[in-house]
Amino acid sequence: MTALPPGDAEVVPPVLPRRPTLVDVARLARVAPSTASRALKESPRISATTRDRVLAAARGLGYQPNRIAQSLKAQITPFVGIVVPDIGISFYSRFVKGAQDTLERSGHQVLVMNTEREAARESAALRTLEEHRVRGILLATSSPVLPDLRILTVFFDSIPAQGGVSSVARANGAGMALLVEHLVSHGHRRVAYIGGPPTFTSGVERLSGFRDAVTRFELDARHAYVEIADSSWSAASAAAAMERLLALAEPPTAVVTSGDTLALGAMSACRAAGLKLPDDMALVSFDDPVFGDLVEPPVTALVRDEAELGRIAATMLLDALAPGAPPREPAQVRLPVELVVRRSCGCA
Amino acid sequence: MTALPPGDAEVVPPVLPRRPTLVDVARLARVAPSTASRALKESPRISATTRDRVLAAARGLGYQPNRIAQSLKAQITPFVGIVVPDIGISFYSRFVKGAQDTLERSGHQVLVMNTEREAARESAALRTLEEHRVRGILLATSSPVLPDLRILTVFFDSIPAQGGVSSVARANGAGMALLVEHLVSHGHRRVAYIGGPPTFTSGVERLSGFRDAVTRFELDARHAYVEIADSSWSAASAAAAMERLLALAEPPTAVVTSGDTLALGAMSACRAAGLKLPDDMALVSFDDPVFGDLVEPPVTALVRDEAELGRIAATMLLDALAPGAPPREPAQVRLPVELVVRRSCGCA
């Protein structure tokens, strides 16, 4: 690029070869655009010769249909929005993968939005998705209020307390019961809990699930055995919580964490304190760390099923979207949980 | 829903209240659609009273502009495609997060596509993105051939050998040199390598970077010290590789892995063999496992920078897309690497 002298402003616009349109194809094939359109969709009422001519013309021009124009005309887009707090967290990215897989098979395109757990960003994301006329939304909400839903939405993982909407989540209460029960089977009576704050579904339900289990199994129910981590469920906050538990006059002999990061944080605090897991402290976790089988000791936890959660949420959406589907009541689906026993609990 | 007797086919179509359009707003505000359009974009040449009337009408109807129609009219979409082998892998999901953050700030929407490392799915994904008229693409290719690029594309992580395209990746060779050098500083001479197959950029460059370092530091260069994992870089294949290394008459005293999953797999194989890390076997990894600081021993590795990689790739794309941007040569960016020293290498 040499600079041109001023005044000699012969700006050569970059010659972007305009993309061929259906009209270009029709012209080349010497048919009407409507005929070209039909030929490309293999409509049965087009003669073989015409079809071949159109196809050849399209191929020759490198024609690619404009999905935006098709969407406008058809009054329907192929878009489905997925709104998550943080796509960088493996729980959400795996959910997205599962949902996307199902969605793409039915010809949909996924628009992902990150909210960073901010209600304001969430509602902005929802608005953007609406403006793009998405057919439906899969939403892990971080907002205290139910969004004004003009678009079919399936909530997942984090479900509005108001209810009355379609949702899918894991069986948090049952999962906690399973975890505590397993610890009890190892003989533990002083079981502590390190969990995320009871702000959204998983924080709320896992905490109450833990409390219910403590009551049911008649475990030591002192308040000091319940530790709440920070709002991002950080490993560091779990480590700090573990340290507080260890400083207790009568520390627990086992701990259950409500999330994978919390488990890792708690384990590292135990190691730092010179404790051996599971002998000095048993640990089980609701969420299985990504490589929970490869850490030392391997973590006893509930089996990971984010992709399945994603597939179910996507399927619920697609079912409701299906043409001719009877309008149905919102469904609340709970995915059953299953324990994967490894060694952090004390099992060999 | 009770079934209607046949013949009495009074199908009541679900009364979806049609979304209000600009024409509805204009009608309610008693102006022309063109005026309504200008008022909504706060065009300066609209009287305050008219503007207020239009705004009030829009609010009253709950009007939301149709971005699809806007895109068609403007001949430009807000979409940018990101194509990754597997959004469920944290390297990619964090890249997406970084890129998306940058992209959304400039008003773009991200369309993510998964390829599962299949060339056929990759080219299908690329075609879909083209049909949606994305403005640009961020691509981690799994294809042996350079795709026919009619859309501005920035390659990342996995770069076509042919070159001549814009790309951003980490400095694989320099990273390997750093890793091996650190092991050498601990006195190791028998250093093994467990890496992904040399099929794409990171596999190729890390392997050759390792070999170069072995030569430079005059380490034991026997072939048996180079182990290639499977194509998905699975932890299991790394564990198997580690077992083979341990079965050698003269096993290595240290190992460098080219990926986080490989590090975890190798570590678990060492533990299974009763070896203590780092005393019996030192280990360093190119990719830092997600909670590399929380595993035992904490892993010495290169610092994670996927989000930064994503931000850079997005910025390169946006710069090239900027109106009035001079057409520029494709740029090949390499992100410098940095070592995070923890304990798996033998450091206290």
Next chain:
DNA sequence: CTGAAAGCGCTTACAG
């Protein structure tokens, strides 16, 4: 079997 026309929801040069 094929074509002319209308229209999806917008925006924007062109008039006034």
Next chain:
DNA sequence: CTGAAAGCGCTTACAG
């Protein structure tokens, strides 16, 4: 400051 008209790239009822 406001409006009528054209047009983005398609599809589809309506004619023939």
